Amino acid sequence: MEKAYKMNLKIADFFIGTFAGSLVALVVYLVLSTQPNMLIAMVLGGLIGMVLVMPLTILLMPFVGAFEVMIPLGIIGMGVGMTTGMLSAIPAISGYAVIAWGDLAGFTVAMLIYFSNKHLINQ
Amino acid sequence: MKINKKSYDGVARIFDFMRGGDMRRWGPDQRALFKNLKGRVLYIGIGTGQEIVNFPPGLDITAVDLSYAMLTRSHSRVQNYNGRIHRCQMDAQATAFPDNTFDTILTVCVLCSVQQPAICLKELKRVLKPDGELVMFEHVLSKNPVYALILKFMSHITEYLEGTYLDRDTVNNAEMAGFKIHSHKNVYLDIVKALRANH
Numbered sequence: 001m002e003k004a005y006k007m008n009l010k011i012a013d014f015f016i017g018t019f020a021g022s023l024v025a026l027v028v029y030l031v032l033s034t035q036p037n038m039l040i041a042m043v044l045g046g047l048i049g050m051v052l053v054m055p056l057t058i059l060l061m062p063f064v065g066a067f068e069v070m071i072p073l074g075i076i077g078m079g080v081g082m083t084t085g086m087l088s089a090i091p092a093i094s095g096y097a098v099i100a101w102g103d104l105a106g107f108t109v110a111m112l113i114y115f116s117n118k119h120l121i122n123q
Numbered sequence: 124m125k126i127n128k129k130s131y132d133g134v135a136r137i138f139d140f141m142r143g144g145d146m147r148r149w150g151p152d153q154r155a156l157f158k159n160l161k162g163r164v165l166y167i168g169i170g171t172g173q174e175i176v177n178f179p180p181g182l183d184i185t186a187v188d189l190s191y192a193m194l195t196r197s198h199s200r201v202q203n204y205n206g207r208i209h210r211c212q213m214d215a216q217a218t219a220f221p222d223n224t225f226d227t228i229l230t231v232c233v234l235c236s237v238q239q240p241a242i243c244l245k246e247l248k249r250v251l252k253p254d255g256e257l258v259m260f261e262h263v264l265s266k267n268p269v270y271a272l273i274l275k276f277m278s279h280i281t282e283y284l285e286g287t288y289l290d291r292d293t294v295n296n297a298e299m300a301g302f303k304i305h306s307h308k309n310v311y312l313d314i315v316k317a318l319r320a321n322h
Binding site: 002005006009054057058060061062063064065066067068069070071074075113116117120121123 | 140141142143144145147148149150151262267269270272273274276277280281284308309310311312313314315
């Protein structure tokens, strides 16, 4: 029972990472798609991402654990925010592509933290 | 924000809710660590007593907390424990116990909240018997620079919300206080740790 519950929490980590990535990408794209300067878009994207993940972190902490949410969402907020900011400044790119990138990046961050955790707890 | 008894009292109402996720994650690791509790046990920072469910039965525990509201909320968990838990309101940095009183001292996410962790650890060393053991389940600042950056940033928010610092170097603080850490296990990344130390 407890093992199954722990497994559910691990699945939730991947879901939260993917969801947070797409949410950050969507908001950054909506705000910065008209921004012509890629450098400014990157900085603003990072800031928007960080601001966006903060309430999400506080909201999710009581349900899935403080550090298990704080660390991935912190990386996703800044990293996905900056990269989707840059992507949003490219005129030819579609919103779907930016969100797909956010999804993929969020999932990748969750996966990297999963393996990093696995390595560290076995030390 | 300076953390004091009054701020802990304020947090007590939402403490169980805020720590719910952590308790779901850490249960098995806490149970494995708490198997080492023996003899007369001093439990620092009982809070609302969420960890009691992970204690082995039959222990003789003296539990202290700075906040009366927290102690009040721990009542039902203390009553349901199959052993003896005696609670007192006390500051972990200056306890009223004589030297060399306890066989085991337990801290669970306490050294992230006390104002002076080094002073607190020295006080714990004083009340711990020479052959006693300090058992700690604590979160610390990560050695990974990316994780550390996030923890330092979030520490400002958690300090404001519930008086918890996320950037404490508890392993080093314990060694500075004169403890020798003989068991060191990472529970989540290198942030949440199960530690055992002696004089």
